[in-house]
Amino acid sequence: MPAGTLYRGREGMWSWVAHRVTGVLIFFFLFVHVLDTSLVRVSPEAYDDVVATYKNPVVNLMEYGLVAAILFHALNGLRVIAVDFWSKGARYQRQMLWGVVGVWVVLMAGAFYPVLQHTLRELFGS
Amino acid sequence: MSAETTTPATDAVSAYDVDHPAPVIEPPRARTRKTPRATRTNFEMYGWLFMRLSGVLLVVLVLGHLLIQLVLDGGVTKIGFAFVAGRWASPFWQAWDLIMLWLATLHGANGLRTIINDYAERDNTRLWLKALLYTAAGFTIVLGTLVIFTFDPNIR
Known part of the structure:
Protein backbone atom coordinates (compact mmCIF):
# COMPACT_ATOMS: atom_id res chain seq x y z
CA MET A 1 0.00 0.00 0.00
CA PRO A 2 1.60 3.28 -1.04
CA ALA A 3 1.91 6.01 1.54
CA GLY A 4 -0.91 8.54 1.61
CA THR A 5 -0.70 10.67 -1.47
CA LEU A 6 -2.34 13.92 -2.40
CA TYR A 7 -3.98 12.09 -5.31
CA ARG A 8 -5.38 8.68 -4.37
CA GLY A 9 -9.00 8.79 -3.19
CA ARG A 10 -8.99 12.55 -3.26
CA GLU A 11 -10.19 15.41 -5.48
CA GLY A 12 -7.56 14.72 -8.15
CA MET A 13 -8.57 11.08 -8.55
CA TRP A 14 -12.33 11.63 -8.46
CA PHE A 29 -24.26 10.64 -27.61
CA LEU A 30 -22.23 12.22 -30.43
CA PHE A 31 -22.54 9.00 -32.44
CA VAL A 32 -26.33 8.85 -31.95
CA HIS A 33 -26.67 12.58 -32.62
CA VAL A 34 -24.90 12.39 -36.01
CA LEU A 35 -27.17 9.46 -36.94
CA ASP A 36 -30.38 11.31 -36.01
CA THR A 37 -29.25 14.50 -37.76
CA SER A 38 -28.44 12.55 -40.93
CA LEU A 39 -32.21 11.91 -41.30
CA VAL A 40 -32.45 15.43 -42.80
CA ARG A 41 -31.14 13.71 -45.94
CA VAL A 42 -34.05 11.21 -45.87
CA SER A 43 -37.05 13.52 -45.52
CA PRO A 44 -38.27 16.44 -43.39
CA GLU A 45 -40.87 14.08 -41.85
CA ALA A 46 -38.29 11.46 -40.86
CA TYR A 47 -36.18 14.16 -39.18
CA ASP A 48 -39.11 15.80 -37.39
CA ASP A 49 -40.25 12.37 -36.15
CA VAL A 50 -36.91 11.63 -34.50
CA VAL A 51 -36.67 15.17 -33.08
CA ALA A 52 -40.09 14.55 -31.49
CA THR A 53 -38.31 11.96 -29.33
CA TYR A 64 -30.33 18.28 -19.01
CA GLY A 65 -28.08 15.40 -17.93
CA LEU A 66 -26.14 15.70 -21.19
CA VAL A 67 -25.67 19.43 -20.52
CA ALA A 68 -24.43 18.51 -17.01
CA ALA A 69 -21.88 16.03 -18.43
CA ILE A 70 -20.66 18.42 -21.15
CA LEU A 71 -20.35 21.38 -18.76
CA PHE A 72 -18.33 19.34 -16.27
CA HIS A 73 -16.10 17.87 -18.99
CA ALA A 74 -15.53 21.34 -20.51
CA LEU A 75 -14.77 23.11 -17.23
CA ASN A 76 -12.62 20.30 -15.81
CA GLY A 77 -10.83 20.06 -19.18
CA LEU A 78 -9.82 23.71 -18.82
CA ARG A 79 -8.58 22.85 -15.31
CA VAL A 80 -6.51 19.96 -16.72
CA ILE A 81 -4.96 22.37 -19.24
CA ALA A 82 -4.16 24.79 -16.41
CA VAL A 101 -17.80 22.74 -9.28
CA GLY A 102 -18.96 26.24 -8.32
CA VAL A 103 -19.22 27.49 -11.92
CA TRP A 104 -20.90 24.20 -12.88
CA VAL A 105 -23.58 24.61 -10.17
CA VAL A 106 -24.29 28.21 -11.27
CA LEU A 107 -24.51 27.27 -14.99
CA MET A 108 -26.69 24.21 -14.24
CA ALA A 109 -29.08 26.37 -12.19
CA GLY A 110 -29.18 28.89 -15.06
CA ALA A 111 -29.79 26.14 -17.65
CA PHE A 112 -32.60 24.48 -15.66
CA TYR A 113 -35.53 26.49 -17.03
CA PRO A 114 -34.28 27.11 -20.61
CA VAL A 115 -33.39 23.44 -21.25
CA LEU A 116 -36.48 21.98 -19.53
CA GLN A 117 -38.98 24.67 -20.57
CA HIS A 118 -40.56 22.39 -23.21
CA THR A 119 -41.41 19.78 -20.54
CA LEU A 120 -42.33 22.37 -17.88
CA ARG A 121 -44.77 24.08 -20.24
CA GLU A 122 -46.21 20.73 -21.29
CA LEU A 123 -46.70 19.56 -17.70
CA PHE A 124 -47.81 22.79 -16.06
CA GLY A 125 -49.32 24.68 -19.01
CA SER A 126 -47.88 27.86 -20.46
CA MET B 1 8.75 -2.48 -1.43
CA SER B 2 11.73 -3.80 -3.34
CA ALA B 3 11.28 -1.06 -5.88
CA GLU B 4 12.86 1.37 -3.42
CA THR B 5 16.37 0.37 -4.42
CA THR B 6 15.77 1.04 -8.10
CA THR B 7 13.64 4.17 -7.83
CA PRO B 8 15.30 6.49 -5.33
CA ALA B 9 13.15 9.40 -6.50
CA THR B 10 9.99 7.93 -4.96
CA ASP B 11 11.11 6.85 -1.50
CA ALA B 12 12.02 10.29 -0.20
CA VAL B 13 9.26 11.84 1.93
CA SER B 14 9.48 14.94 -0.25
CA ALA B 15 8.50 12.89 -3.31
CA TYR B 16 4.99 14.29 -3.02
CA ASP B 17 4.24 17.89 -2.30
CA VAL B 18 1.73 20.47 -3.48
CA ASP B 19 3.66 20.98 -6.71
CA HIS B 20 4.05 17.25 -7.35
CA PRO B 21 0.82 15.67 -6.11
CA ALA B 22 1.43 12.30 -7.77
CA PRO B 23 4.41 10.00 -7.34
CA VAL B 24 7.22 10.44 -9.86
CA ILE B 25 6.85 7.77 -12.53
CA GLU B 26 10.07 6.55 -14.06
CA PRO B 27 9.92 6.18 -17.86
CA PRO B 28 9.07 2.49 -18.45
CA ARG B 29 11.81 2.16 -21.06
CA ALA B 30 14.54 4.25 -22.56
CA ARG B 31 14.52 4.97 -26.27
CA THR B 32 17.53 3.30 -27.85
CA ARG B 33 18.69 2.31 -31.32
CA LYS B 34 17.00 -1.05 -30.75
CA THR B 35 13.61 0.57 -30.14
CA PRO B 36 11.12 -0.63 -32.76
CA ARG B 37 10.41 1.93 -35.46
CA ALA B 38 6.70 1.93 -34.58
CA THR B 39 7.33 3.35 -31.10
CA ARG B 40 10.07 5.78 -32.11
CA THR B 41 7.69 8.57 -33.10
CA ASN B 42 6.17 11.30 -30.93
CA PHE B 43 2.62 10.17 -31.75
CA GLU B 44 1.48 10.08 -28.11
CA MET B 45 2.88 13.57 -27.46
CA TYR B 46 1.01 14.97 -30.47
CA GLY B 47 -2.11 13.13 -29.26
CA TRP B 48 -1.74 14.73 -25.83
CA LEU B 49 -1.29 18.16 -27.42
CA PHE B 50 -4.26 17.64 -29.75
CA MET B 51 -6.54 16.85 -26.80
CA ARG B 52 -5.69 20.20 -25.21
CA LEU B 53 -5.88 22.33 -28.39
CA SER B 54 -9.09 20.72 -29.67
CA GLY B 55 -10.48 20.83 -26.13
CA VAL B 56 -10.19 24.62 -25.95
CA LEU B 57 -11.85 25.02 -29.37
CA LEU B 58 -14.59 22.52 -28.47
CA VAL B 59 -15.45 24.45 -25.30
CA VAL B 60 -16.43 27.39 -27.55
CA LEU B 61 -17.99 25.34 -30.39
CA VAL B 62 -20.00 22.90 -28.24
CA LEU B 63 -21.17 25.38 -25.59
CA GLY B 64 -22.23 27.76 -28.40
CA HIS B 65 -24.09 24.87 -30.07
CA LEU B 66 -25.86 23.97 -26.81
CA LEU B 67 -26.78 27.61 -26.22
CA ILE B 68 -28.40 27.93 -29.66
CA GLN B 69 -30.09 24.51 -29.76
CA LEU B 70 -31.20 23.97 -26.15
CA VAL B 71 -31.29 27.35 -24.38
CA LEU B 72 -32.22 30.28 -26.67
CA ASP B 73 -35.61 30.79 -28.41
CA GLY B 74 -37.69 28.22 -26.55
CA GLY B 75 -35.09 25.48 -26.09
CA VAL B 76 -35.74 22.18 -27.86
CA THR B 77 -39.29 23.23 -28.88
CA LYS B 78 -38.15 25.10 -32.01
CA ILE B 79 -35.95 22.34 -33.44
CA GLY B 80 -37.18 20.73 -36.65
CA PHE B 81 -36.30 20.43 -40.33
CA ALA B 82 -37.11 24.11 -40.97
CA PHE B 83 -34.79 25.22 -38.15
CA VAL B 84 -31.91 23.11 -39.52
CA ALA B 85 -32.53 24.42 -43.05
CA GLY B 86 -32.45 28.00 -41.76
CA ARG B 87 -29.13 27.52 -39.99
CA TRP B 88 -27.37 25.57 -42.75
CA ALA B 89 -28.35 28.26 -45.27
CA SER B 90 -25.35 30.11 -43.80
CA PRO B 91 -21.81 28.96 -44.66
CA PHE B 92 -20.75 30.22 -41.22
CA TRP B 93 -22.90 27.68 -39.36
CA GLN B 94 -22.03 24.95 -41.88
CA ALA B 95 -18.35 25.56 -41.15
CA TRP B 96 -19.06 25.72 -37.39
CA ASP B 97 -20.82 22.35 -37.45
CA LEU B 98 -18.22 20.77 -39.74
CA ILE B 99 -15.26 21.81 -37.57
CA MET B 100 -17.16 20.77 -34.44
CA LEU B 101 -17.96 17.36 -35.96
CA TRP B 102 -14.36 16.64 -36.90
CA LEU B 103 -12.78 17.91 -33.68
CA ALA B 104 -15.36 16.26 -31.39
CA THR B 105 -15.10 12.88 -33.13
CA LEU B 106 -11.29 12.87 -33.15
CA HIS B 107 -11.14 14.16 -29.54
CA GLY B 108 -13.64 11.51 -28.41
CA ALA B 109 -11.98 8.73 -30.40
CA ASN B 110 -8.56 9.53 -28.94
CA GLY B 111 -10.07 9.61 -25.45
CA LEU B 112 -11.67 6.21 -25.94
CA ARG B 113 -8.40 4.87 -27.39
CA THR B 114 -6.68 5.87 -24.14
CA ILE B 115 -9.40 4.18 -22.10
CA ILE B 116 -9.16 0.97 -24.18
CA ASN B 117 -5.37 0.95 -23.72
CA ASP B 118 -5.86 1.38 -19.96
CA TYR B 119 -8.46 -1.30 -19.30
CA ALA B 120 -8.26 -3.95 -22.07
CA GLU B 121 -5.30 -6.08 -21.04
CA ARG B 122 -5.33 -8.77 -23.75
CA ASP B 123 -3.76 -7.83 -27.10
CA ASN B 124 -6.67 -9.27 -29.05
CA THR B 125 -9.28 -7.43 -26.99
CA ARG B 126 -7.48 -4.15 -27.56
CA LEU B 127 -7.18 -4.85 -31.29
CA TRP B 128 -10.90 -5.55 -31.76
CA LEU B 129 -12.12 -2.74 -29.52
CA LYS B 130 -9.92 -0.28 -31.39
CA ALA B 131 -11.02 -1.66 -34.76
CA LEU B 132 -14.63 -1.08 -33.68
CA LEU B 133 -13.79 2.39 -32.36
CA TYR B 134 -12.00 3.51 -35.54
CA THR B 135 -14.81 2.12 -37.71
CA ALA B 136 -17.44 4.01 -35.68
CA ALA B 137 -15.40 7.24 -35.66
CA GLY B 138 -14.66 7.05 -39.41
CA PHE B 139 -18.33 6.35 -40.15
CA THR B 140 -19.43 9.30 -37.98
CA ILE B 141 -17.03 11.73 -39.67
CA VAL B 142 -17.84 10.58 -43.23
CA LEU B 143 -21.62 10.50 -42.68
CA GLY B 144 -21.72 13.84 -40.87
CA THR B 145 -19.52 15.55 -43.48
CA LEU B 146 -21.67 14.22 -46.34
CA VAL B 147 -24.86 15.39 -44.61
CA ILE B 148 -23.52 18.93 -44.12
CA PHE B 149 -22.22 19.24 -47.70
CA THR B 150 -25.17 17.60 -49.49
CA PHE B 151 -27.97 19.11 -47.39
CA ASP B 152 -30.95 20.04 -49.59
CA PRO B 153 -33.59 22.34 -48.05
CA ASN B 154 -35.96 21.54 -50.94
CA ILE B 155 -35.73 17.76 -50.54
CA ARG B 156 -39.56 17.73 -50.64
Whole structure:
Protein backbone atom coordinates (compact mmCIF):
# COMPACT_ATOMS: atom_id res chain seq x y z
CA MET A 1 0.00 0.00 0.00
CA PRO A 2 1.60 3.28 -1.04
CA ALA A 3 1.91 6.01 1.54
CA GLY A 4 -0.91 8.54 1.61
CA THR A 5 -0.70 10.67 -1.47
CA LEU A 6 -2.34 13.92 -2.40
CA TYR A 7 -3.98 12.09 -5.31
CA ARG A 8 -5.38 8.68 -4.37
CA GLY A 9 -9.00 8.79 -3.19
CA ARG A 10 -8.99 12.55 -3.26
CA GLU A 11 -10.19 15.41 -5.48
CA GLY A 12 -7.56 14.72 -8.15
CA MET A 13 -8.57 11.08 -8.55
CA TRP A 14 -12.33 11.63 -8.46
CA SER A 15 -12.23 14.49 -10.97
CA TRP A 16 -10.23 12.16 -13.27
CA VAL A 17 -12.88 9.43 -12.87
CA ALA A 18 -15.69 11.92 -13.56
CA HIS A 19 -13.81 13.26 -16.60
CA ARG A 20 -13.57 9.74 -18.07
CA VAL A 21 -17.19 8.80 -17.35
CA THR A 22 -18.59 12.05 -18.82
CA GLY A 23 -16.24 11.76 -21.82
CA VAL A 24 -17.49 8.27 -22.70
CA LEU A 25 -21.14 9.33 -22.30
CA ILE A 26 -20.64 12.36 -24.55
CA PHE A 27 -18.89 10.26 -27.22
CA PHE A 28 -21.79 7.78 -27.37
CA PHE A 29 -24.26 10.64 -27.61
CA LEU A 30 -22.23 12.22 -30.43
CA PHE A 31 -22.54 9.00 -32.44
CA VAL A 32 -26.33 8.85 -31.95
CA HIS A 33 -26.67 12.58 -32.62
CA VAL A 34 -24.90 12.39 -36.01
CA LEU A 35 -27.17 9.46 -36.94
CA ASP A 36 -30.38 11.31 -36.01
CA THR A 37 -29.25 14.50 -37.76
CA SER A 38 -28.44 12.55 -40.93
CA LEU A 39 -32.21 11.91 -41.30
CA VAL A 40 -32.45 15.43 -42.80
CA ARG A 41 -31.14 13.71 -45.94
CA VAL A 42 -34.05 11.21 -45.87
CA SER A 43 -37.05 13.52 -45.52
CA PRO A 44 -38.27 16.44 -43.39
CA GLU A 45 -40.87 14.08 -41.85
CA ALA A 46 -38.29 11.46 -40.86
CA TYR A 47 -36.18 14.16 -39.18
CA ASP A 48 -39.11 15.80 -37.39
CA ASP A 49 -40.25 12.37 -36.15
CA VAL A 50 -36.91 11.63 -34.50
CA VAL A 51 -36.67 15.17 -33.08
CA ALA A 52 -40.09 14.55 -31.49
CA THR A 53 -38.31 11.96 -29.33
CA TYR A 54 -36.04 14.72 -28.00
CA LYS A 55 -39.19 16.62 -26.92
CA ASN A 56 -40.43 13.76 -24.75
CA PRO A 57 -40.24 14.77 -21.04
CA VAL A 58 -37.97 11.85 -20.08
CA VAL A 59 -35.59 12.48 -22.99
CA ASN A 60 -35.75 16.23 -22.25
CA LEU A 61 -34.52 15.43 -18.74
CA MET A 62 -31.71 13.34 -20.27
CA GLU A 63 -30.75 16.44 -22.31
CA TYR A 64 -30.33 18.28 -19.01
CA GLY A 65 -28.08 15.40 -17.93
CA LEU A 66 -26.14 15.70 -21.19
CA VAL A 67 -25.67 19.43 -20.52
CA ALA A 68 -24.43 18.51 -17.01
CA ALA A 69 -21.88 16.03 -18.43
CA ILE A 70 -20.66 18.42 -21.15
CA LEU A 71 -20.35 21.38 -18.76
CA PHE A 72 -18.33 19.34 -16.27
CA HIS A 73 -16.10 17.87 -18.99
CA ALA A 74 -15.53 21.34 -20.51
CA LEU A 75 -14.77 23.11 -17.23
CA ASN A 76 -12.62 20.30 -15.81
CA GLY A 77 -10.83 20.06 -19.18
CA LEU A 78 -9.82 23.71 -18.82
CA ARG A 79 -8.58 22.85 -15.31
CA VAL A 80 -6.51 19.96 -16.72
CA ILE A 81 -4.96 22.37 -19.24
CA ALA A 82 -4.16 24.79 -16.41
CA VAL A 83 -2.54 21.98 -14.38
CA ASP A 84 -0.40 21.04 -17.41
CA PHE A 85 0.59 24.48 -18.70
CA TRP A 86 0.40 26.88 -15.72
CA SER A 87 3.46 26.78 -13.48
CA LYS A 88 1.29 26.89 -10.34
CA GLY A 89 -1.36 24.57 -11.81
CA ALA A 90 -0.51 21.53 -9.70
CA ARG A 91 -0.35 23.64 -6.52
CA TYR A 92 -3.86 25.00 -7.06
CA GLN A 93 -5.50 21.95 -8.69
CA ARG A 94 -7.77 21.40 -5.65
CA GLN A 95 -8.93 25.01 -5.49
CA MET A 96 -9.47 24.96 -9.26
CA LEU A 97 -11.67 21.85 -8.92
CA TRP A 98 -13.89 23.63 -6.41
CA GLY A 99 -13.96 26.57 -8.81
CA VAL A 100 -15.09 24.17 -11.56
CA VAL A 101 -17.80 22.74 -9.28
CA GLY A 102 -18.96 26.24 -8.32
CA VAL A 103 -19.22 27.49 -11.92
CA TRP A 104 -20.90 24.20 -12.88
CA VAL A 105 -23.58 24.61 -10.17
CA VAL A 106 -24.29 28.21 -11.27
CA LEU A 107 -24.51 27.27 -14.99
CA MET A 108 -26.69 24.21 -14.24
CA ALA A 109 -29.08 26.37 -12.19
CA GLY A 110 -29.18 28.89 -15.06
CA ALA A 111 -29.79 26.14 -17.65
CA PHE A 112 -32.60 24.48 -15.66
CA TYR A 113 -35.53 26.49 -17.03
CA PRO A 114 -34.28 27.11 -20.61
CA VAL A 115 -33.39 23.44 -21.25
CA LEU A 116 -36.48 21.98 -19.53
CA GLN A 117 -38.98 24.67 -20.57
CA HIS A 118 -40.56 22.39 -23.21
CA THR A 119 -41.41 19.78 -20.54
CA LEU A 120 -42.33 22.37 -17.88
CA ARG A 121 -44.77 24.08 -20.24
CA GLU A 122 -46.21 20.73 -21.29
CA LEU A 123 -46.70 19.56 -17.70
CA PHE A 124 -47.81 22.79 -16.06
CA GLY A 125 -49.32 24.68 -19.01
CA SER A 126 -47.88 27.86 -20.46
CA MET B 1 8.75 -2.48 -1.43
CA SER B 2 11.73 -3.80 -3.34
CA ALA B 3 11.28 -1.06 -5.88
CA GLU B 4 12.86 1.37 -3.42
CA THR B 5 16.37 0.37 -4.42
CA THR B 6 15.77 1.04 -8.10
CA THR B 7 13.64 4.17 -7.83
CA PRO B 8 15.30 6.49 -5.33
CA ALA B 9 13.15 9.40 -6.50
CA THR B 10 9.99 7.93 -4.96
CA ASP B 11 11.11 6.85 -1.50
CA ALA B 12 12.02 10.29 -0.20
CA VAL B 13 9.26 11.84 1.93
CA SER B 14 9.48 14.94 -0.25
CA ALA B 15 8.50 12.89 -3.31
CA TYR B 16 4.99 14.29 -3.02
CA ASP B 17 4.24 17.89 -2.30
CA VAL B 18 1.73 20.47 -3.48
CA ASP B 19 3.66 20.98 -6.71
CA HIS B 20 4.05 17.25 -7.35
CA PRO B 21 0.82 15.67 -6.11
CA ALA B 22 1.43 12.30 -7.77
CA PRO B 23 4.41 10.00 -7.34
CA VAL B 24 7.22 10.44 -9.86
CA ILE B 25 6.85 7.77 -12.53
CA GLU B 26 10.07 6.55 -14.06
CA PRO B 27 9.92 6.18 -17.86
CA PRO B 28 9.07 2.49 -18.45
CA ARG B 29 11.81 2.16 -21.06
CA ALA B 30 14.54 4.25 -22.56
CA ARG B 31 14.52 4.97 -26.27
CA THR B 32 17.53 3.30 -27.85
CA ARG B 33 18.69 2.31 -31.32
CA LYS B 34 17.00 -1.05 -30.75
CA THR B 35 13.61 0.57 -30.14
CA PRO B 36 11.12 -0.63 -32.76
CA ARG B 37 10.41 1.93 -35.46
CA ALA B 38 6.70 1.93 -34.58
CA THR B 39 7.33 3.35 -31.10
CA ARG B 40 10.07 5.78 -32.11
CA THR B 41 7.69 8.57 -33.10
CA ASN B 42 6.17 11.30 -30.93
CA PHE B 43 2.62 10.17 -31.75
CA GLU B 44 1.48 10.08 -28.11
CA MET B 45 2.88 13.57 -27.46
CA TYR B 46 1.01 14.97 -30.47
CA GLY B 47 -2.11 13.13 -29.26
CA TRP B 48 -1.74 14.73 -25.83
CA LEU B 49 -1.29 18.16 -27.42
CA PHE B 50 -4.26 17.64 -29.75
CA MET B 51 -6.54 16.85 -26.80
CA ARG B 52 -5.69 20.20 -25.21
CA LEU B 53 -5.88 22.33 -28.39
CA SER B 54 -9.09 20.72 -29.67
CA GLY B 55 -10.48 20.83 -26.13
CA VAL B 56 -10.19 24.62 -25.95
CA LEU B 57 -11.85 25.02 -29.37
CA LEU B 58 -14.59 22.52 -28.47
CA VAL B 59 -15.45 24.45 -25.30
CA VAL B 60 -16.43 27.39 -27.55
CA LEU B 61 -17.99 25.34 -30.39
CA VAL B 62 -20.00 22.90 -28.24
CA LEU B 63 -21.17 25.38 -25.59
CA GLY B 64 -22.23 27.76 -28.40
CA HIS B 65 -24.09 24.87 -30.07
CA LEU B 66 -25.86 23.97 -26.81
CA LEU B 67 -26.78 27.61 -26.22
CA ILE B 68 -28.40 27.93 -29.66
CA GLN B 69 -30.09 24.51 -29.76
CA LEU B 70 -31.20 23.97 -26.15
CA VAL B 71 -31.29 27.35 -24.38
CA LEU B 72 -32.22 30.28 -26.67
CA ASP B 73 -35.61 30.79 -28.41
CA GLY B 74 -37.69 28.22 -26.55
CA GLY B 75 -35.09 25.48 -26.09
CA VAL B 76 -35.74 22.18 -27.86
CA THR B 77 -39.29 23.23 -28.88
CA LYS B 78 -38.15 25.10 -32.01
CA ILE B 79 -35.95 22.34 -33.44
CA GLY B 80 -37.18 20.73 -36.65
CA PHE B 81 -36.30 20.43 -40.33
CA ALA B 82 -37.11 24.11 -40.97
CA PHE B 83 -34.79 25.22 -38.15
CA VAL B 84 -31.91 23.11 -39.52
CA ALA B 85 -32.53 24.42 -43.05
CA GLY B 86 -32.45 28.00 -41.76
CA ARG B 87 -29.13 27.52 -39.99
CA TRP B 88 -27.37 25.57 -42.75
CA ALA B 89 -28.35 28.26 -45.27
CA SER B 90 -25.35 30.11 -43.80
CA PRO B 91 -21.81 28.96 -44.66
CA PHE B 92 -20.75 30.22 -41.22
CA TRP B 93 -22.90 27.68 -39.36
CA GLN B 94 -22.03 24.95 -41.88
CA ALA B 95 -18.35 25.56 -41.15
CA TRP B 96 -19.06 25.72 -37.39
CA ASP B 97 -20.82 22.35 -37.45
CA LEU B 98 -18.22 20.77 -39.74
CA ILE B 99 -15.26 21.81 -37.57
CA MET B 100 -17.16 20.77 -34.44
CA LEU B 101 -17.96 17.36 -35.96
CA TRP B 102 -14.36 16.64 -36.90
CA LEU B 103 -12.78 17.91 -33.68
CA ALA B 104 -15.36 16.26 -31.39
CA THR B 105 -15.10 12.88 -33.13
CA LEU B 106 -11.29 12.87 -33.15
CA HIS B 107 -11.14 14.16 -29.54
CA GLY B 108 -13.64 11.51 -28.41
CA ALA B 109 -11.98 8.73 -30.40
CA ASN B 110 -8.56 9.53 -28.94
CA GLY B 111 -10.07 9.61 -25.45
CA LEU B 112 -11.67 6.21 -25.94
CA ARG B 113 -8.40 4.87 -27.39
CA THR B 114 -6.68 5.87 -24.14
CA ILE B 115 -9.40 4.18 -22.10
CA ILE B 116 -9.16 0.97 -24.18
CA ASN B 117 -5.37 0.95 -23.72
CA ASP B 118 -5.86 1.38 -19.96
CA TYR B 119 -8.46 -1.30 -19.30
CA ALA B 120 -8.26 -3.95 -22.07
CA GLU B 121 -5.30 -6.08 -21.04
CA ARG B 122 -5.33 -8.77 -23.75
CA ASP B 123 -3.76 -7.83 -27.10
CA ASN B 124 -6.67 -9.27 -29.05
CA THR B 125 -9.28 -7.43 -26.99
CA ARG B 126 -7.48 -4.15 -27.56
CA LEU B 127 -7.18 -4.85 -31.29
CA TRP B 128 -10.90 -5.55 -31.76
CA LEU B 129 -12.12 -2.74 -29.52
CA LYS B 130 -9.92 -0.28 -31.39
CA ALA B 131 -11.02 -1.66 -34.76
CA LEU B 132 -14.63 -1.08 -33.68
CA LEU B 133 -13.79 2.39 -32.36
CA TYR B 134 -12.00 3.51 -35.54
CA THR B 135 -14.81 2.12 -37.71
CA ALA B 136 -17.44 4.01 -35.68
CA ALA B 137 -15.40 7.24 -35.66
CA GLY B 138 -14.66 7.05 -39.41
CA PHE B 139 -18.33 6.35 -40.15
CA THR B 140 -19.43 9.30 -37.98
CA ILE B 141 -17.03 11.73 -39.67
CA VAL B 142 -17.84 10.58 -43.23
CA LEU B 143 -21.62 10.50 -42.68
CA GLY B 144 -21.72 13.84 -40.87
CA THR B 145 -19.52 15.55 -43.48
CA LEU B 146 -21.67 14.22 -46.34
CA VAL B 147 -24.86 15.39 -44.61
CA ILE B 148 -23.52 18.93 -44.12
CA PHE B 149 -22.22 19.24 -47.70
CA THR B 150 -25.17 17.60 -49.49
CA PHE B 151 -27.97 19.11 -47.39
CA ASP B 152 -30.95 20.04 -49.59
CA PRO B 153 -33.59 22.34 -48.05
CA ASN B 154 -35.96 21.54 -50.94
CA ILE B 155 -35.73 17.76 -50.54
CA ARG B 156 -39.56 17.73 -50.64
